[in-house]
Each structure stands twice: as structure tokens, then as C-alpha cells.
Amino acid sequence: xxxxxxxxxxxxxxxxxxxxxxxxxxxxxxxxxxxxxxxxxxxxxxxxxxxxxxxxxxxxxxxxxxxxxxxxxxxxxxxxxxxxxxxxxxxxxxxxxxxxxxxxxxxxxxxxxxxxxxxxxxxxxxxxxxxxxxxxxxxxxxxxxxxxxxxxxxxxxxxxxxxxxxxxxxxxxxxxxxxxxxxxxxxxxxxxxxxxxxxxxxxxxxxxxxxxxxxxxxxxxxxxxxxxxxxxxxxxxxxxxxxxxxxxxxxxxxxxxxxxxxxxxxxxxxxxxxxxxxxxxxxxxxxxxxxxxxxxxxxxxxxxxxxxxxxxxxxxxxxxxxxxxxxxxxxxxxxxxxxxxxxxxxxxxxxxxxxxxxxxxxxxxxxxxxxxxxxxxxxxxxxxxxxxxxxxxxxxxxxxxxxxxxxxxxxxxxxxxxxxxxxxxxxxxxxxxxxxxxxxxxxxxxxxxxxxxxxxxxxxxxxxxxxxxxxxxxxxxxxxxxxxxxxxxxxxxxxxxxxxxxxxxxxxxxxxxxxxxxxxxxxxx
Amino acid sequence: xxxxxxxxxxxxxxxxxxxxxxxxxxxxxxxxxxxxxxxxxxxxxxxxxxxxxxxxxxxxxxxxxxxxxxxxxxxxxxxxxxxxxxxxxxxxxxxxxxxxxxxxxxxxxxxxxxxxxxxxxxxxxxxxxxxxxxxxxxxxxxxxxxxxxxxxxxxxxxxxxxxxxxxxxxxxxxxxxxxxxxxxxxxxxx
Numbered sequence: 001x002x003x004x005x006x007x008x009x010x011x012x013x014x015x016x017x018x019x020x021x022x023x024x025x026x027x028x029x030x031x032x033x034x035x036x037x038x039x040x041x042x043x044x045x046x047x048x049x050x051x052x053x054x055x056x057x058x059x060x061x062x063x064x065x066x067x068x069x070x071x072x073x074x075x076x077x078x079x080x081x082x083x084x085x086x087x088x089x090x091x092x093x094x095x096x097x098x099x100x101x102x103x104x105x106x107x108x109x110x111x112x113x114x115x116x117x118x119x120x121x122x123x124x125x126x127x128x129x130x131x132x133x134x135x136x137x138x139x140x141x142x143x144x145x146x147x148x149x150x151x152x153x154x155x156x157x158x159x160x161x162x163x164x165x166x167x168x169x170x171x172x173x174x175x176x177x178x179x180x181x182x183x184x185x186x187x188x189x190x191x192x193x194x195x196x197x198x199x200x201x202x203x204x205x206x207x208x209x210x211x212x213x214x215x216x217x218x219x220x221x222x223x224x225x226x227x228x229x230x231x232x233x234x235x236x237x238x239x240x241x242x243x244x245x246x247x248x249x250x251x252x253x254x255x256x257x258x259x260x261x262x263x264x265x266x267x268x269x270x271x272x273x274x275x276x277x278x279x280x281x282x283x284x285x286x287x288x289x290x291x292x293x294x295x296x297x298x299x300x301x302x303x304x305x306x307x308x309x310x311x312x313x314x315x316x317x318x319x320x321x322x323x324x325x326x327x328x329x330x331x332x333x334x335x336x337x338x339x340x341x342x343x344x345x346x347x348x349x350x351x352x353x354x355x356x357x358x359x360x361x362x363x364x365x366x367x368x369x370x371x372x373x374x375x376x377x378x379x380x381x382x383x384x385x386x387x388x389x390x391x392x393x394x395x396x397x398x399x400x401x402x403x404x405x406x407x408x409x410x411x412x413x414x415x416x417x418x419x420x421x422x423x424x425x426x427x428x429x430x431x432x433x434x435x436x437x438x439x440x441x442x443x444x445x446x447x448x449x450x451x452x453x454x455x456x457x458x459x460x461x462x463x464x465x466x467x468x469x470x471x472x473x474x475x476x477x478x479x480x481x482x483x484x485x486x487x488x489x490x491x492x493x494x495x496x497x498x499x500x501x502x503x504x505x506x507x508x509x510x511x512x513x514x515x516x517x518x519x520x521x522x523x524x525x
Numbered sequence: 526x527x528x529x530x531x532x533x534x535x536x537x538x539x540x541x542x543x544x545x546x547x548x549x550x551x552x553x554x555x556x557x558x559x560x561x562x563x564x565x566x567x568x569x570x571x572x573x574x575x576x577x578x579x580x581x582x583x584x585x586x587x588x589x590x591x592x593x594x595x596x597x598x599x600x601x602x603x604x605x606x607x608x609x610x611x612x613x614x615x616x617x618x619x620x621x622x623x624x625x626x627x628x629x630x631x632x633x634x635x636x637x638x639x640x641x642x643x644x645x646x647x648x649x650x651x652x653x654x655x656x657x658x659x660x661x662x663x664x665x666x667x668x669x670x671x672x673x674x675x676x677x678x679x680x681x682x683x684x685x686x687x688x689x690x691x692x693x694x695x696x697x698x699x700x701x702x703x704x705x706x707x708x709x710x711x712x713x714x715x
Contacts, residue, residue: 279648279649279650283631486658489657489658490656490657490658492657493653493655493656493657496653497650497653497655498650499649500649500652500653500663501629501630501631501649501652502629502630502631505622505629505649505652505663506622506623506625507623508622508653508661508663509621509622509623509663509664510562510623511657512657512661512664513562513623514562516657516658
């Protein structure tokens with residue numbers, strides 16, 4: 001079988017491209033070496049930019065953001081929470097920046113409106129009461145896991161094949177042309193070959209290495225961004241600092257939590273697979289976060305995490321210093337003499353759909369296929385209509401499932417599997433069974449990214465054994481329950497270590513007692 | 526209110542000591558906030574005549590220096606407004622971090638009721654190790670005592686304030702530390 005297109009990378013760019021290609025009638029194979037959203041897609045703020053942040057420094061990106069922002073509110077309504085955003089000026093900031101900021105926003109098509117600081121406090125009581133200026137913008141919160149999963153699901157519903165835990169280890173060439181890829185199953189080690197007319201590199205920062213394997217160079221600059229996630233949602237609107245973009249100046253609410261970030265530091269490529277948050281970064285994030293919302297100082301930190309932005313050095317800048325946050329689409333046939341290979345990189349979560357559109361336009365051009373992009377019009381699975389209107393009388397857990405999976409709840413067996421396993425996020429056995437059947441789940445981490453199991457206040461402390469047992473049973477391997485629990489605990493521990501004081505340390509002691517203490521299993525110590 | 530022994534923290538350690546002391550006829554009061562992960566001999570303590578203040582916590586006390594050294598004169602609780610608990614002997618058994626016997630922030634670790642000396646290492650990055658299932662350094666942190674299990678403040682022993690259970694530095698068996706403290710107090714009483 002020869003595919004029309006192979007897409008490398010199961011982040012939001014890859015799945016967005018896969019969906020677009022599938023909707024245009026192409027035969028699609030998507031390959032991801034870990035799980036969907038395991039890279040930068042699952043390691044950011046979850047901010048649907050209005051574009052205001054880029055209005056002063058990068059007008060093109062700002063205009064792109066507001067266009068995509070408006071589209072995603074429509075087609076991904078189930079993944080977006082229209083929180084609105086504030087850009088606040090604090091006494092130590094230059095209030096003069098605000099006028100130019102509003103002017104630049106309006107030039108980019110962003111509806112920015114100066115409001116009285118007192119009014120800002122009424123709208124958003126968590127905001128630093130010392131503020132001297134406030135601008136309201138259409139920022140929003142977006143669940144990147146849900147967004148990427150919905151794209152992957154729709155791609156599959158339109159015939160695409162998605163293979164996770166499948167790493168591309170090499171390219172198959174005919175002369176200079178790339179005609180396929182060699183892969184390795186990272187769980188079993190099994191090797192396979194797949195053939196396609198066009199191969200798309202959508203691997204984010206790992207695309208640097210993919211391009212090298214293909215025989216060309218994309219000069220990427222890995223920029224680590226660290227974030228902290230808090231156990232309570234202190235703010236209802238996105239809160240930004242109204243100044244030149246700097247470290248830790250955005251606080252984003254999402255579901256029941258909120259996230260402060262980010263830092264931005266260059267890291268070596270070798271570290272991209274095992275990125276850790278340092279104590280200095282945590283201190284900076286907390287200090288700056290408290291400037292936006294002082295109550296963060298008393299709020300429990302759930303975990304710290306970091307992602308790597310795929311910044312690309314501009315091709316016409318030999319020093320590699322000038323990078324862009326804009327979309328980078330590379331036609332390697334023209335650029336490097338490698339037909340059959342293109343790269344889509346740079347960009348940001350907010351512009352993922354447009355990246356998919358641009359990549360698919362190029363793929364279709366090369367295939368001689370004349371098909372129009374429809375991703376700006378067709379709602380994603382789960383966002384077809386507002387089910388909440390008809391949700392009266394449903395149980396809390398069913399409503400929660402609708403919130404996450406939208407119209408796909410029709411595939412869930414609430415009649416027989418109604419027990420709630422994760423109480424923080426109201427995840428039932430029915431939703432877990434659905435995720436196993438439709439959303440390509442192999443372990444607890446996959447399940448977490450698909451359903452929010454264990455993402456709430458208790459972070460799985462109370463439910464992980466129940467959930468692991470249910471997952472193992474649904475997967476047909478009940479003997480794996482303990483392995484699942486251990487794997488989950490180790491992953492969670494990584495995020496707790498950088499913030500292990502105060503309430504997080506209390507939780508650490510509790511977790512150790514419940515799950516790691518021999519005394520807890522009836523043995524004397 | 527006067528007792529023979531006031532137990533601050535009614536978990537496994539505090540109530541085990543309380544049971545031993547009640548058996549010897551010492552009248553005990555135990556202030557128990559209620560956060561505990563262990564099974565405690567609550568009913569036995571009450572059956573033996575112990576007084577339990579559930580859902581309450583000691584918020585402070587009065588430490589005096591009477592020339593022979595420091596001692597604790599009375600404690601006050603959150604619920605018993607205007608009423609002090611007094612006894613010749615006190616047991617501090619409020620546990621570690623989970624039960625708030627120890628409180629930590631980015632700067633360090635303290636014992637919140639009296640400010641007892643706490644043994645711990647470095648900053649938060651040194652309190653844990655990478656592998657979840659390995660013993661964690663923070664599990665050994667706790668208050669330091671003299672050979673008779675009495676706590677210290679600023680290096681000076683508080684002559685009638687004993688520590689038992691998880692609040693102690695090191696990883697010691699809870700019941701053993703409680704029995705030791707009970708024996709110390711019974712020995713002194715004689």
C-alpha cells in the first residue's frame with residue numbers, strides 16, 4: 001500500500017495536518033514515536049492567543065492569531081473556553097506602553113479596549129490590586145489535549161491511520177526522492193517500512209533530527225519554556241503583563257486549575273527528551289506570577305513542567321540569531337533538492353490549523369490534487385453542537401464527559417459502566433472504555449491526556465489504583481495494573497520534585513505512605 | 526483545665542503514649558486535629574478515662590525559664606477559647622508534613638507550634654530523590670531531642686516537653702517512640 005502522505009509527529013501540528021489531508025480525500029498515515037500530544041503540545045499554557053501579545057513586536061503573527069482565534073472558537077468550541085484576557089500595567093511598568101499596545105492591537109484586527117483599573121478588579125478579582133492600567137482583549141483558554149485528540153479522531157474517522165509509539169528511524173529514497181520511511185515500534189522493537197508520495201515533517205523540535213535523516217538542515221533553536229500548574233483556578237480571565245513580552249508574564253485558567261509561565265532559555269538538543277524544571281525557574285515563575293495574581297503565593301502548586309518551542313532560524317540569516325514565532329513551511333524539493341519531503345514547523349498552538357492548511361495546500365499541489373481546505377468551517381468531533389443545552393437531568397459525570405468528548409458521548413456505555421473512577425474530574429468507566437476503543441490509549445499517561453483522569457486536585461492520589469485496574473481490564477491485560485500504577489507515580493513524581501515544599505511536600509508524604517511505604521502493605525518497618 | 530499529661534497531636538504516637546499513661550493512672554488530655562494516616566487506639570484511650578479534644582489543635586503555649594532550665598507552662602487550643610490546658614508533662618506528637626506537625630516553604634522547615642529545633646538538609650531540591658520508590662530525604666527530617674526524648678528550642682532542652690512519633694528526626698517506629706516517652710514520664714512521676 002502506498003499512502004498519499006505520511007505525517008511525522010503526533011503533536012497538534014501533525015494531527016491538524018493529518019485531519020486536513022484526510023478531509024481533502026488523501027490516504028494518510030500519521031506516525032508518532034511516543035503518544036499523541038506527548039511533546040510541546042501537551043506542555044504549554046493552553047492559551048488561545050488573541051494575538052495581543054505579539055501586536056507590538058510581530059504584527060504578522062498577531063493578525064494570524066486573531067484570525068485563527070475566531071475560527072477555533074467556532075470549529076473547536078468544545079476545546080475553547082472564551083475567558084477573555086487582560087493586559088495589566090503595574091506601577092513599575094511604563095503606562096505609556098499601553099497606548100501604543102492598543103494602537104498596534106487594533107491595526108492587527110484585535111479588539112483591545114482600555115478599561116478602568118477598578119473595573120478590571122471587578123471583572124477579575126484575583127488581579128493584582130496595585131494595577132494602574134488594564135486592557136481587555138479576546139484571549140481564551142484552550143485544552144491542547146482535547147484539541148489535538150479531536151483532530152486525530154476526525155482524521156481517523158476520515159480514513160487516516162494513526163500509529164503511536166512508532167518512531168521513524170530512516171528514510172527510503174529513490175535517487176534524491178523520498179518515497180517512504182523506516183520505522184521501529186518503540187514497545188516491541190518491530191521494524192516496518194511505509195511508502196508515500198509525500199512525507200511531511202511535523203515533528204516540532206525533533207523535526208531538526210528528522211530533517212538531518214532526510215539529508216537536509218533546518219536550523220532550529222530549542223527554547224525551553226517552564227510552567228507551574230496550581231491546584232486551584234484563582235483567575236477566570238487570562239492575565240498578561242502589558243509590556244514587552246518577558247518571562248512568566250501570562251496566567252491562564254484552564255478547567256479547575258491555572259498555569260503560570262513561561263520562561264525561555266536555549267537548551268541543547270540532547271536535553272529535549274528529558275527536560276527538567278530548575279529551582280531558579282520555579283522561583284522566577286512564582287515571583288512573577290504573584291505580580292499578576294498575589295493569591296498564587298498561598299495556592300498549592302500541583303506540578304512543574306516544561307516544553308520545548310521549535311524556533312527556527314531564518315534561512316537568510318547566516319548567524320542563526322534572528323528567529324521567528326511565525327509559521328515555517330519548507331519545500332525541500334525546491335530548497336534542498338529532495339523531492340517528496342516537506343517540513344511544517346515554527347508557529348504556535350493557536351495557529352496549528354493554519355499550519356495544517358498551508359502544509360496540506362503544498363501536499364495537494366505536489367499530488368496535483370485540487371481540493372479545498374474545509375478545516376475553518378467543519379467543526380471538530382465533539383464540537384458539532386452545544387450538547388450542554390440538552391444536558392439537563394444528566395448526571396454530573398455524563399455532563400463532564402460531554403464537556404470533554406462532546407458528541408462522542410454517544411459512543412459511551414453509561415448504562416453498564418456508570419461508576420465514577422476519577423472523582424476530581426468525574427471520569428467514568430464508560431469514558432475510559434471509550435478512550436481505549438477510539439482514542440488509541442496504551443497506558444495511564446495516554447489515558448490522562450485523553451480524559452483528564454488524575455489531572456484534578458488529587459492528581460490521582462485517590463483514584464489511580466481503581467483507574468489502573470479499569471484500564472488494564474479494558475485493554476485486556478489485568479496483570480498490568482501494578483505496572484500502570486508505578487508508571488503513573490513515577491511520571492507524577494517528576495513534576496512534583498521541582499516544587500516539593502509546602503502543600504506539595506505534604507502531598508508527597510501522603511503519596512509515599514499510600515503507595516511506596518512497606519508499612520502500608522502490612523509489613524512492619 | 527489541669528491534667529497530668531497534655532498530648533499535642535492525637536494520632537498513633539500520641540494515643541499510644543496516652544493509653545500507656547492512663548493505664549498507670551495518669552490523667553491525659555489529647556488534642557487531635559484528626560488528620561492521620563494510621564489506625565489509632567482512640568476508643569481504648571477514651572475507655573481508660575483519657576480526655577480527647579477532637580477536631581482541635583494546639584495553637585501555642587507559654588514557655589518559661591525558671592532558672593533550672595526551660596519548661597512549658599500551659600498550651601492553648603483553637604477551640605477552647607479562654608481556657609488553657611495545663612500539665613506537668615507534655616507530649617508533642619503532631620506528625621510530619623501531611624498532618625502539619627512540620628511546615629515547609631522554599632526557605633526551610635519549621636515546627637509551627639513552639640518553633641522546636643528541626644533537623645533537615647539544604648533546600649527543597651535536596652529534600653527528594655528522582656526515584657519515587659526510593660526512600661526520600663524528607664522522610665527523615667524532624668525535631669531533635671535529648672536522650673530522654675525532650676525537644677529543644679534554640680539548642681536548649683524544654684524539660685517537660687517530650688516528642689514522639691513521626692515528628693521525630695530519623696525514621697523510627699512510631700509505637701516504640703511513644704512507649705519510650707510514656708516510660709520516661711512514668712519514671713519521672715515516681
